[in-house]
Every structure is written in C-alpha cells, then in structure tokens.
Amino acid sequence: MTNKQGYILLTDTGTLFTRLIKVFTKKPYNHASLSFDDKLNEVYSFGRKSVRNPFRGGFVKENMQSKLFRRSKCAIYSFEITDEQISEMKQFIQSIEAEREQYSYNFIGLFGFIINKPINRKNKYFCSQFVATVLSESNIFVFEKSPSLIAPNDFEQLCTSKKVYEGNLYDYLIEAIEESVRVA
Template identity: 35%
Template sequence: MQLYLVLTATSSLLSKTIKLYTKASYNHASIALTPNLDDLSSFGRKEMHNPFIGGFVTEDISHEFFLNARCTIYSCELSFEEYHQIKEQLDYFHQNKEQLRYNLLGLIALAVKIDYQRNHAFFCSEFIATILTDSGVYQFSKKPHMVTPQDLQNLKIFTHIYTGTISNYLLQIQKVKKPLIYEYA
C-alpha cells in the first residue's frame, strides 16, 4: 500500500508570487492513495479561477490548470494499519469539508516564522504533516503548521518516482496499466 506525495508548481499568479518569496521549485503539496491520483487531496482553491476561496479539496487533475503543471511525485510504503488510519482521516476531512477552512493567516505566519495555529484551518503542507503525524507514519520535529512543502520533499520516508508534468505522468501510468495480451498458437 502506497501514499503518494505530489508537489506542484502551477503558472498561477499566486503560485508565482509564493515562488518569488520561497525560491522553491514547488509550492503546493497534495496526497493520494492511488497511483493515478484520482483521489488527490489537499487544502487549496475551491474554484480554479479564484485563489482566495479555499478549503479541503479533491483536486481535479484532469483540469488544464493541473495537467500542465510541473510536478514531482514521491511514494511511501504504508503498513495496512497506516493506510487505514490515513483513509479514515481523509474520510473525516471529506465529511467535514464545509467546516474546514484554508489557513491563509497560518501561511502568512509561516512565511514570517511566527508560530500561529488555527483550529479547523489548514494550508497544504500543514494538512499533510497532520495526516502523517496523526496516522503514525512520521513524527516531525516541528509543529504541523510550521511544515513547508520543501520539508515534505526532504522526508526520508518518501522515494522519488517522477518529475515532469502531471499530464505526462498520467500517460506513463496508463502505459503501465495496459494488460498484456498473449496469443496462443
């Protein structure tokens, strides 16, 4: 059982602004439990064209916004128990998404290195750090709301599996999943 960490860099104005500040190649983090990323979850924009309305989302990677995005993808081997812990947490987030908010204030506080935590509000890497911590997969040396996408990228529990565009990754996954056809004489 695998957990997939997807770090992306889109061409949006917000993404470019964050990149200017952080100097990081990737500034958004998401997780999935399937290799085709059809369950890619994070905290981000709820509406593709409005970066200021955010919360818990299942990201639509078939949308042009994501298909052309540069990404790097990592995987982590999970035990049966860890997988189910993460699945339960994701189910909780799905069931309560209307009560959860995007933590823009926390993101700003993180940028200026202020320890500020909000209840029921997350930014992308804070969400993933919370999931990893609460499931017992990884214990951070800092609080989840102080974790950046770059911190996640550097975790030794993850193995790098791909760098490129999401559309090319999906093409590669489709090629791997094609069944072998044997002809018998």
C-alpha cells in the first residue's frame, strides 16, 4: 500500500463575498479546496458557480487558471493518504459530482458557523465543511468538532499536514508548469 499526497488549498480571492467572510474569521484565507495533485489540476470545493454571482453556489471543480484565482493568495498543505483513502475520497466526490444539481451552497450553515451552532442540511455544504466532510468520511482526519464548524484556517492546525507553499497562487502554478517542462 503506497502512500500518496492529498492537498488542501486555502485561498483569498479578494472578492466582496470573501472579504465579508474575513470580517468574521479574521484570518488571511477564507476558502478551502481539495486537490489530488500538486499541480492543482483536479481541485474540488463548494463555492460560486458563476464568477459574477456569489449567491449561486454549489459543488465546483475549480479552474485555478481562471480570472477569479489568478490574483489569489494561497497556502497549500499536503497530507499523506493511502491508495484506499484516495479511492474513498474520489468515490465520495464523484458521487456528489454525478448528482451535482442536487447539491447547493450552505449559506444558512455559514450563519450557524458564526454563532457556533452546527447547521447541517442535506446536500448542502460550504467550502470548509465540504473539505472536512470528505477528509472525515475517508478516515483521513478526525475532527473535534462538526464539519459545519470547521473554518478554512482550521486546516492549518492539522498536525499531519505540511505547508508546501504560501504566496501568490499564479506564481505557484507558473512554477509548477516550469517544473513539469524541466522534468519532461
């Protein structure tokens, strides 16, 4: 059983909605995503489905090359996972992706987060709740609180995760592309 790496991507896109979230969290990063590769080709989360409309949200496969992320600041954390765990993560995400229209953003859950009362709703997640749920359901991390009370910055505290990068997301992606070219 080989160990592989999974990645938690924390970002600050600088949008009005994320600045509003920052008012409550008082932390530098306000969005969390999961990736299966260090080049961030496969990145999953719950967030806006349209760049122009932050209130139309749900399950998203994020494009790190998009304008929304191009100016983002980020922190990237890696964690070890087994083949079995990566399979469980992918199955969980694929089941959501297959029925993506049944899922939406848990705006009410954000209010529960603010008052520290978990609000879990069927087929509804906010970004860090989704990431925590995937990691918990795949037996990767055990959280001391409900996934609906997990903030993006809580992932920084996981003792088994390792920070691999912090800075401008676009710079990281350019570096990753250049590294791929050098290796090839």
